[in-house]
Amino acid sequence: MQAEYQRHNLIFKRPGGTSRGVLTEKETYFLHISDGEKKGTGECGIFRGLSYDDVPDYEEKLQWLCNNINSEPSFLQEQLLHYPSIWFGYEQAMLNLKHGGHIYFPGEFTERKKSITINGLIWMGNVDFMKEQIALKLQEKFHCIKLKIGVNWDEEKKVLEELRKTFPKNQLELRVDANGAFSTTKARIVLEELAVLVIHSIEQPIKAGNPQEMALLCANTPTPIALDEELIGITELEKKQKLLETIKPQYIILKPSLVGGISGSDEWIALAEQQNIDWWITSALESNIGLNAIAQYTYTKKNPMPQGLGTGALFTNNTPSSLKLEGDQLWFAD
Numbered sequence: 001m002q003a004e005y006q007r008h009n010l011i012f013k014r015p016g017g018t019s020r021g022v023l024t025e026k027e028t029y030f031l032h033i034s035d036g037e038k039k040g041t042g043e044c045g046i047f048r049g050l051s052y053d054d055v056p057d058y059e060e061k062l063q064w065l066c067n068n069i070n071s072e073p074s075f076l077q078e079q080l081l082h083y084p085s086i087w088f089g090y091e092q093a094m095l096n097l098k099h100g101g102h103i104y105f106p107g108e109f110t111e112r113k114k115s116i117t118i119n120g121l122i123w124m125g126n127v128d129f130m131k132e133q134i135a136l137k138l139q140e141k142f143h144c145i146k147l148k149i150g151v152n153w154d155e156e157k158k159v160l161e162e163l164r165k166t167f168p169k170n171q172l173e174l175r176v177d178a179n180g181a182f183s184t185t186k187a188r189i190v191l192e193e194l195a196v197l198v199i200h201s202i203e204q205p206i207k208a209g210n211p212q213e214m215a216l217l218c219a220n221t222p223t224p225i226a227l228d229e230e231l232i233g234i235t236e237l238e239k240k241q242k243l244l245e246t247i248k249p250q251y252i253i254l255k256p257s258l259v260g261g262i263s264g265s266d267e268w269i270a271l272a273e274q275q276n277i278d279w280w281i282t283s284a285l286e287s288n289i290g291l292n293a294i295a296q297y298t299y300t301k302k303n304p305m306p307q308g309l310g311t312g313a314l315f316t317n318n319t320p321s322s323l324k325l326e327g328d329q330l331w332f333a334d
Contacts, residue, residue, distance in 0.1 A: 001035045003069040010315040031089040040097025043290030044089030045257035052233040053083040088261030092293040102322040109299035115329040119144040119306040141327040144173040144306035150181025169198040180207035195222035204228045224250035255284040282308025288321040
C-alpha cells in the first residue's frame with residue numbers, strides 16, 4: 001500500500017461564534033491510501049486550540065504514518081495513541097479502501113433505507129442573529145435545537161425563555177453548550193435557571209480538568225450535564241473508567257476526531273453503558289469526507305437520541321457531500 005496526505009483549509013461562510021472565540025477557517029487533512037487500483041480516503045480533522053494532538057509535529061506524524069502505512073494496525077494504533085485525529089483518518093481510509101465509493105460502514109444507512117435524527121446547531125452571536133438561526137431551524141422542522149451559550153448569559157437566557165413560551169418541551173427539545181464558559185459558582189445558578197426552562201442538557205458548564213468540581217455539579221444538578229471537552233486527551237482505558245466513575249455525568253458526548261476515532265469512541269460508549277450513562281455522537285467541523293464517515297459510524301450504534309451531526313453547509317469550499325438533510329433527518333444520498 002501507498003499513502004499520502006493533503007492539507008485543506010475550510011473557510012466559513014459566516015464566522016462561527018463560540019465561547020472560545022470566533023472561527024473563520026478550519027484546518028484539516030485528507031489521508032489517501034492506495035492498494036493497486038483500490039483507493040481509500042479519510043479525514044484527519046485536527047481542531048486547533050481544542051484537539052489533544054494540536055502539536056507542532058502534527059504534519060511530521062502524518063508523514064510518518066504515510067511512510068509506515070504497511071505496518072501492523074496494532075503498531076500504528078499504539079504509535080498514534082496521542083494523535084486521535086490521525087488515527088481516525090487512518091481508520092476511515094482503511095474502511096473506505098475496503099468498501100469503495102464513499103462507503104465506510106455499509107448497511108441500511110448507506111442503502112438509503114434509514115436516516116439519522118440530528119439536532120439543529122445555533123451559533124453564538126447577537127440576539128437577532130441567534131433568533132434568525134432559530135427561526136430557520138424551526139422552519140426546517142427541527143425538533144431538537146442546540147444553542148451555544150456562555151458569552152452573554154442574560155441575553156442568551158432571554159432567547160431560551162422566548163423559545164419556551166412558544167414551544168413546550170414536548171414540541172421542542174433544547175440543549176445548550178457552554179464550552180466550559182462558567183465558573184463553578186455561576187454554573188450552579190445557570191443550572192437552576194435552565195431547569196426552570198426544562199432544558200434537556202448542558203454540555204461542559206465548567207472548564208475541563210476539574211473532575212471533583214464537575215462531580216459535585218453532576219451529583220446535585222437539576223439540569224442534566226454532558227461531558228464533552230472533559231474526554232479529550234484521556235487515552236487509557238483505566239483513566240477513562242476512572243473519569244466516569246469520579247464525575248458520574250448524566251451524558252457524555254463523543255467527537256470521534258477528538259477522542260480516538262472509531263475504536264476510541266467504542267471504548268467510551270462501552271464504559272458509559274456499563275455505568276448507565278447516556279451518550280450521543282457529534283461531528284467537530286470536519287469536511288464532508290469526515291462527516292460522511294462519522295454519520296455512517298453513528299448509524300451503526302443505533303442510538304435513538306438526536307445526534308450532533310452537521311450538514312457540511314458551513315463552509316464555502318467544502319468537498320462534495322454524500323449526505324442530504326430532509327427536516328431533521330440526515331440521509332445518505334450518494
